[in-house]
Amino acid sequence: MAFRGRKVWLWRWRRNPLKRRADTLEAWVLLGAWALTLLVGVFSGWAAAGAVEHELARERATWRPLQGLLTEQAPGKASAQPGAAGDRVWAKVRWTAPDGSSHTGQVRVDPGSPAHSTVTLWTDPRGHLVTEPADPGRARVRAALVGVLAGCACAAVPFVGGRVLRGRLERRRVDQWDADWARFDPLWGRRQPG
Template sequence: MALRGPRVWLWRWRRNPLKRRADRVEAWVVLGVWTLTVIVGVLAGTSVSRSVEHGLARERVEWRPLVARLAEKAPGTTSDNDDVSRAEHVWAEAQWTAADGSAHSGQVRALAGSAAGTPITVWTDREGRQVTRPVTETQARVRAVLIGGVAGFLAAAVPLAGGRAVRRRLERRRIDQWDAEWSRFGPMWGRTTG
């Protein structure tokens, strides 16, 4: 491991008669890696974010609510309280007709004890298959930013890790060169002149 002194800004770019070729190469590697890391991270994050937001916007346009009817009485008993908790909702079989006239059925959340034929709103795609309620524009923006940020961070980690590996190899090579030079010149220090 190399000894490190106080941090000096832009030290890699300053003139120094002791600077070796490996030091200049490392300076360019560091500059290139950081530039590539920023560019890759921003491009990946932006493109993924746009893709997610576009997909969610398409869902908001294509997915439609339909009225389904319970095919059977929902399990459980009806509560007399008007303020129904989410725990009093149960899964029940419902049937609906898609926009193209095809019949569909599936499990929906309904109040416990609801009678057969009770209307329930379901969201469907173009083919009439049941889907979840689409996210709002604000929720889509937040989701796109979060997913884009994670994708950008992960994409930026690739050139950063590659740069770290190259720098580690340059550091090892530089240490080996110093060892070779010390073994060559070290014994001369014991001699006295005069």
């Protein structure tokens, strides 16, 4: 088992007669990689969160609720607690868009809802079915989650690039040590025990 001394912080930045140019270069590469990782992660996450929140606000502003009629009875039995989200089923509905055109589609309703009953559905400006837009609180949470994921994914690029570059520098340093050792080993081997 190899002996390891106590860890010295910021050793790459201290003066040392044994420190090579490769050590200084590695220190700058690590500093640059960490700074770039932080900047890319924060700015890309912030931009993604802003874009998602802007899009969800646009949906809230343009999507409108309409009343539609079920064209057939919804499958299943009517439950004792209507409106429970987990118990909703798909049913065919008909509605009239704001421009007067008639549309049909499927929406989720309570099981056993009778035919010709009214349901609330959401449409975009062209009259196509959409889901209910997220309220401002949910939009912030959704935007924050997307921002965190996008920031982490984008920050991985400079982080991995820095690790790859550091690995190459490490291999180069080991090769230099091997070359120096091969050059000086024969000189040390000639010494006579004395």
